[in-house]
Amino acid sequence: MTLQRPPVNSLNLDLLKEMSKSLDEIAKNKSKAMILTSASPKVFSAGLDIMEMYKPDLKRVEEFWTTLQEVWFKLFGSNFITAAAINGHAPAGGCLLAMSCEYRVMTGGNFSIGLNETALGIVAPNWFMDTMTNTIPVREAEYALTTARMFNVEEALKVGLIDEVATDKDDAIAKCKGFIGKFDRIPALARSITKLKMRQAAIKRLQDGRREDLNEFLQFVQNPKIQKSLEMYIQSLKKKA
């Protein structure tokens, strides 16, 4: 699955809906595996589209958040094998997508990956945190989350946030295929049940608290102070360009 929403693959409602549909098709056509990557030469995904949260229409922003939850359920909780070929920056929601896969290969270069929410004055939702503690040790995750740490490629490899470094996108995809090939001699049902058991606690936590998570998000986007921060953040991103 190749993300292709220039310039930075920010996750807006339309892209999330497309992803959700594609994940359904992959599950339905009984694909063995999926590799998630990006059509951009330098950004895997810039995370959530800030414009969806800025001065939002309430109905749309509710659909936006529930679709994001759905994409996470379908990706993190998939039966099929998932790997991410991270060929560029992966902040926040971009990191969430990569961590929701089972294996991550990142191309070398001046790219960074991590959950930077606290730097924006935002508390990452529990399921973002659960996805991180499913990937790297709890102590490292707490440190990274509280300090909004963006890891460079070497740091990400060292902490286990990524599994391998690749020279370029083709190499990243080849390495993801190498990971998928490891399952050729492992019974598929045993593999998928084991994966889902490992992920069950995080999945159940969001299933049980899904409405509450949505309400927290809706309160968050309607808070005037948050709106002011988002406005300043958007300006800073635009000034940079």
Ligand SMILES: CCCCCCCCCCC/C=C/C(=O)SCCNC(=O)CCNC(=O)[C@H](O)C(C)(C)COP(=O)(O)OP(=O)(O)OC[C@H]1O[C@@H](n2cnc3c(N)ncnc32)[C@H](O)[C@@H]1OP(=O)(O)O
């Ligand atoms: C108690 C519990 C409470 C719970 C409440 C819920 C809380 C809500 C939680 C929300 C969780 C949030 C998750 C997120 O994903 S937020 C998004 C975070 N993403 C970022 O901060 C990344 C920002 N972008 C960048 O750092 C760079 O763009 C990047 C490194 C990705 C690429 O750099 P590059 O130089 O290649 O590109 P530009 O910066 O020049 O950007 C090009 C244009 O794209 C626009 N842009 C960039 N990122 C975004 C984005 N995330 N959304 C929308 N638009 C984005 C940027 O402004 C440029 O636009 P222009 O061309 O118009 O200037």
